[in-house]
Amino acid sequence: MWRELAPIGRNAGSGGYRRYAWTAADADCREWFKAQALSRGLTYETDRNGNQWAWLGDPLAGDAVVTGSHLDSVPDGGAFDGPLGVVSSFAALDELRRRGVEFSRPLAISNFGDEEGARFGLACVGSRLAAGQLTVDKAHQLRDGDGISLPQAMEKAGYDPGTIGADPERLARIGAFVELHVEQGRALDLSGDAVGIASAIWPHGRWRYDFHGEANHAGTTRLVDRRDPMLTYAGTVLAARREAELAGAVATFGKISVEPNGVNAIPSLVRGWLDSRAADQATLDTVIAGIEQAAKERGERDGVDVRVTRESFTPVVEFEHALRDELAKILGKDGADVPVLGTGAGHDAGILSSSVPTAMLFVRNPTGVSHSPAETAGEDDCVAGVGALADVLEGLACR
Ligand SMILES: [Zn+2]
Numbered sequence: 001m002w003r004e005l006a007p008i009g010r011n012a013g014s015g016g017y018r019r020y021a022w023t024a025a026d027a028d029c030r031e032w033f034k035a036q037a038l039s040r041g042l043t044y045e046t047d048r049n050g051n052q053w054a055w056l057g058d059p060l061a062g063d064a065v066v067t068g069s070h071l072d073s074v075p076d077g078g079a080f081d082g083p084l085g086v087v088s089s090f091a092a093l094d095e096l097r098r099r100g101v102e103f104s105r106p107l108a109i110s111n112f113g114d115e116e117g118a119r120f121g122l123a124c125v126g127s128r129l130a131a132g133q134l135t136v137d138k139a140h141q142l143r144d145g146d147g148i149s150l151p152q153a154m155e156k157a158g159y160d161p162g163t164i165g166a167d168p169e170r171l172a173r174i175g176a177f178v179e180l181h182v183e184q185g186r187a188l189d190l191s192g193d194a195v196g197i198a199s200a201i202w203p204h205g206r207w208r209y210d211f212h213g214e215a216n217h218a219g220t221t222r223l224v225d226r227r228d229p230m231l232t233y234a235g236t237v238l239a240a241r242r243e244a245e246l247a248g249a250v251a252t253f254g255k256i257s258v259e260p261n262g263v264n265a266i267p268s269l270v271r272g273w274l275d276s277r278a279a280d281q282a283t284l285d286t287v288i289a290g291i292e293q294a295a296k297e298r299g300e301r302d303g304v305d306v307r308v309t310r311e312s313f314t315p316v317v318e319f320e321h322a323l324r325d326e327l328a329k330i331l332g333k334d335g336a337d338v339p340v341l342g343t344g345a346g347h348d349a350g351i352l353s354s355s356v357p358t359a360m361l362f363v364r365n366p367t368g369v370s371h372s373p374a375e376t377a378g379e380d381d382c383v384a385g386v387g388a389l390a391d392v393l394e395g396l397a398c399r
Contacts, residue, residue: 001087002079004032009073016076016373021114021125022050022153029071033111036090042109047170048163049129050113050154056093057106063175065397067092067389068110070126070348074118078375080182084363084382086111088180092390099390101398105175112348119144119153127348131355132166139164171355176323176396179349180361180389182377186368187341194384196339197327198319198360201350203284204277205313209236209253209295212305215260215268227303229270230258232295236306239294240274249278249287250344273311277344281316317350320357327359330395331388345370361388 009025037044037054069085089109113126120142128134142150151161211229244251255273278284299306363385
């Protein structure tokens with residue numbers, strides 16, 4: 001499976017993947033998925049939002065156990081983020097057939113469309129639409145960098161955009177959704193485990209900081225006369241690092257704009273965008289409040305006015321405790337202590353958890369690097385992931 005997927009959408013220059021929604025590379029990934037489904041005698045279908053499904057058993061029977069992930073990528077993404085979950089799903093089914101188990105519930109493997117949001121700027125479009133967390137109106141307004149709308153892109157790829165929208169009947173037929181994913185951090189590497197269970201997706205948000213100072217000549221303005229917003233910005237970046245470190249959270253200023261942006265001008269305005277995430281809401285609130293306070297104190301010293309605007313926020317997603325405990329029981333049956341860990345990254349499983357009992361398995365990523373061509377997972381760990389997923393599916397669907 002990896003051999004067939006490896007060349008699709010791979011950029012020879014960067015070595016990374018550019019599998020954006022509804023492009024030729026995406027179509028090749030979808031063809032691959034369909035071929036995998038049909039070669040195993042599974043019933044193949046796409047849903048009204050273009051997500052792909054491969055069914056063993058009656059799709060309409062209800063209480064289905066579904067596993068899967070996504071095949072699209074970020075710009076110059078790695079090989080594992082997404083595809084590891086889909087490949088492992090098919091491999092786990094093969095393993096269960098080898099074991100000769102009998103299924104008492106329908107089983108499905110899914111590929112959710114446009115998880116990364118690389119083309120239209122919104123992540124998890126396929127699962128968001130299905131779960132009713134993205135309205136049809138909003139979906140119609142999504143445009144890529146060339147001004148092509150989501151419906152236009154879908155149509156060009158041979159899908160009917162007229163059907164998109166919430167799909168409660170389909171989600172109601174799912175009894176459990178389990179997504180296996182490469183870990184996007186080093187928790188498993190540090191604990192020495194190949195596989196872990198997700199506890200929750202951290203709450204996260206984005207805040208825009210506007211630092212208003214006074215533009216002036218970089219050569220003739222005495223230091224004491226300056227109102228330099230770059231200084232306040234720099235102090236705020238350091239404060240963000242300090243607050244995050246103290247709280248065990250993360251905080252990042254990854255984007256900045258400067259006016260007038262001249263090399264010999266003291267800026268009049270610096271805008272910085274803060275992304276911050278923490279294990280729980282209270283911790284995140286503390287970090288955000290600490291950074292804002294530090295920015296305002298520094299601004300007073302510098303004669304700079306600081307304004308903070310929250311641009312987006314996603315609360316914590318707790319995966320269903322009963323299903324999580326069941327996974328821990330299944331994987332811990334031989335006395336193994338399977339680590340349970342939170343993550344700072346979003347997933348389709350997080351979106352679906354509002355409608356369906358949902359769980360996630362993580363496979364060790366020895367460097368923690370993700371969204372990069374350097375993203376990796378060891379072969380033994382991938383095999384361990386398939387074994388764990390097969391055990392979970394057997395435990396859930398073969399009672
Ligand atoms: Zn992913």
